[in-house]
Amino acid sequence: MVRTPCCRAEGLKKGAWTQEEDQKLIAYVRHHGEGGWRTLPDKAGLKRCGKSCRLRWANYLRPDIKRGEFSQEEEASIINLHAIHGNKWSTIARRLPGRTDNEIKNHWNTHIKKHLIKKGIDPLTHNSLDGKPSNHPETSKDKSSVYQEEHDQNSNNNKSLGSSSARLLNRVANRFGKRIINHSALSDIIGSGGPFTSHTTSTTSASECEKSTSSSSTPNSSNLHMILDATPLSSSTFSNDTYASLMYDKVFDDIEDMTGFSSRCLNDEDFLTLDESCSKNTLFMRELAMILQEDKNEATSFSDSHVRPINEVDNYSFEGIDNWFG
DNA sequence: AAATCGCCCAACCGCAGGACA
DNA sequence: ATGTCCTGCGGTTGGGCGATT
Numbered sequence A: 001m002v003r004t005p006c007c008r009a010e011g012l013k014k015g016a017w018t019q020e021e022d023q024k025l026i027a028y029v030r031h032h033g034e035g036g037w038r039t040l041p042d043k044a045g046l047k048r049c050g051k052s053c054r055l056r057w058a059n060y061l062r063p064d065i066k067r068g069e070f071s072q073e074e075e076a077s078i079i080n081l082h083a084i085h086g087n088k089w090s091t092i093a094r095r096l097p098g099r100t101d102n103e104i105k106n107h108w109n110t111h112i113k114k115h116l117i118k119k120g121i122d123p124l125t126h127n128s129l130d131g132k133p134s135n136h137p138e139t140s141k142d143k144s145s146v147y148q149e150e151h152d153q154n155s156n157n158n159k160s161l162g163s164s165s166a167r168l169l170n171r172v173a174n175r176f177g178k179r180i181i182n183h184s185a186l187s188d189i190i191g192s193g194g195p196f197t198s199h200t201t202s203t204t205s206a207s208e209c210e211k212s213t214s215s216s217s218t219p220n221s222s223n224l225h226m227i228l229d230a231t232p233l234s235s236s237t238f239s240n241d242t243y244a245s246l247m248y249d250k251v252f253d254d255i256e257d258m259t260g261f262s263s264r265c266l267n268d269e270d271f272l273t274l275d276e277s278c279s280k281n282t283l284f285m286r287e288l289a290m291i292l293q294e295d296k297n298e299a300t301s302f303s304d305s306h307v308r309p310i311n312e313v314d315n316y317s318f319e320g321i322d323n324w325f326g
Numbered sequence B: 001a002a003a004t005c006g007c008c009c010a011a012c013c014g015c016a017g018g019a020c021a
Numbered sequence C: 001a002t003g004t005c006c007t008g009c010g011g012t013t014g015g016g017c018g019a020t021t
Helices: A019-032 A040-044 A050-061 A072-085 A088-095 A100-119 A141-157 A165-176 A183-191 A206-211 A223-228 A240-246 A251-259 A268-280 A280-301 A319-325
Strands: none
Touching: A019 A050, A040 A050, A050 A100, A072 A088, A072 A100, A088 A100, A206 A268
16 A cells, blocks of 8 residues: 555645635535545645645634634633643643634744743743742742631531532543543542531541541642632733732642642652642643532532432442542 | 844644544 | 554744834
């Protein structure tokens, strides 16, 4: 079998597209739909490589493409998403409706990158160029106030027992079941009973966590929720402060700093995998926080006493969860 | 007015990987 | 198991254009 070239080398046009070519391409795609790019040029009467046609359509002619300046919200999202995914432009583009990977890539390289450097932020690592971690206002909170908030939060949790860990778990599993995440860490988080469900088997505060020497102690999800909740997904302004706030990329560090559930709460192996998971799955952690928030909201309006919290189920093991993510 | 420079962005290139025969 | 097709992706290029000299 001899592989035919992707496009004929002879007679193919390159460079800028003319209006006439655009019209031909639009007409063809409207009539036949997307796909079959290899044969499209011949059928559509275009002297272009199929690849070129696909690119022209995807980056310019597609009807759902949003043209014009990037809004501040869009730029903030790009920065956030870049901190999570790096140069995965297509991944970033999927989160920004109407924007193409190419457009985002260009905008990053020509505008945002320079802007970040000007602000003293390394666009690669999202840390300060002087080597210091970026200064997220929320992460610089005084620890004691954080712990006070945590205490208050726990008090509230105990008042809203209507929230079901089982339901929460199902929702998390449904949303993240196909993703590569640290299922052990997730089991730990959920295993603590959900942020708004009291439980007796897990540590419930940083101080208790510190006291514990057991490797089976679990992180306190109330703490986690509070931290993630304080991390903005986007910013409506573009001041220096909010720039700094956008530059959060060390979720795990924050969790460690503010809750103290790090190595004191986990054995070495769990600690390493959680660390890795947090740094690789910041998006997941944020979305988990959103689920937890939704769970909290539901708890106030939905009483489901017929569903038993997971931690109250006799002989419950997290094998089921682990299977989901395994 | 002409030459040069620098920026921007559409388009190209090469590669990877899944689907399929 | 192997090779091709097809598509998607990230990095790079080069032409257009405004600003500057």
